[in-house]
Amino acid sequence: MSSSSSNSSGPLLGLSSAVTEGESFNMQPPSEPSRRNWIIACGAVGAGAAAAVAVPLLGSMAPSEKARSAGAPVEVDIADIPAGGVRIVEWRGKPVWIVRRTPEMLQGLEALNSQLADPNSDRADYPVPAYAKNVHRSIKPELLVTVGICTHLGCSPVSKFETGEPSGIAVDWPGGFFCPCHGSTFDIAGRVFANKPAPDNLEVPRHMYLSDSRIVIGQDEQGEA
Numbered sequence: 404m405s406s407s408s409s410n411s412s413g414p415l416l417g418l419s420s421a422v423t424e425g426e427s428f429n430m431q432p433p434s435e436p437s438r439r440n441w442i443i444a445c446g447a448v449g450a451g452a453a454a455a456v457a458v459p460l461l462g463s464m465a466p467s468e469k470a471r472s473a474g475a476p477v478e479v480d481i482a483d484i485p486a487g488g489v490r491i492v493e494w495r496g497k498p499v500w501i502v503r504r505t506p507e508m509l510q511g512l513e514a515l516n517s518q519l520a521d522p523n524s525d526r527a528d529y530p531v532p533a534y535a536k537n538v539h540r541s542i543k544p545e546l547l548v549t550v551g552i553c554t555h556l557g558c559s560p561v562s563k564f565e566t567g568e569p570s571g572i573a574v575d576w577p578g579g580f581f582c583p584c585h586g587s588t589f590d591i592a593g594r595v596f597a598n599k600p601a602p603d604n605l606e607v608p609r610h611m612y613l614s615d616s617r618i619v620i621g622q623d624e625q626g627e628a
């Protein structure tokens with residue numbers, strides 16, 4: 404497993420950490436002690452992401468206090484995220500999931516539309532960048548970049564990538580994310596299922612690719628978020 408590394412220029416910062424499952428998440432950047440606790444308490448995003456690449460925080464990647472307070476974009480090495488795996492990074496105090504989906508994970512997305520609250524990501528509370536306004540909600544179909552905070556009351560959902568009965572969700576569960584706080588479910592593109600407490604799909608932050616193996620979160624060709 405290789406680790407993310409800091410950028411060589413500008414305010415971009417490489418920072419990888421993991422998130423506590425199902426825990427209420429402060430939407431504001433936490434203070435230094437709470438941030439440290441958050442990082443220490445981290446686990447994989449869920450049992451279904453056992454292969455997830457949740458690398459420890461490396462001192463060399465830690466952003467400066469100034470950059471943190473400015474909410475600087477985060478540069479991430481994604482080369483070693485395995486198929487079906489997740490890397491979790493922190494951006495503006497929020498966990499951002501980068502999921503490398505398999506063709507099998509993607510194949511049923513279109514068929515789910517009728518079961519979803521906002522299948523085309525039309526709602527305005529969490530506007531989706533134009534490049535992610537598609538059925539897979541991403542620039543590259545296989546790579547999902549989304550904020551891992553439930554749009555209901557701010558818990559952090561857990562991954563439930565296994566499908567069907569073994570997931571413990573439903574016999575026809577297609578794979579996705581589950582918020583244990585009040586039972587909201589999201590598909591593998593972060594789209595919320597209808598008639599759930601969460602009103603909106605998971606947020607897709609501005610992001611862009613620097614190369615096939617490096618991504619920036621919090622900034623795109625239009626500027627910073």
Ligand code: FES
Nearest residue numbers: 553555556582585
């Ligand atoms: S916080 Fe996720 S369902 Fe309530």
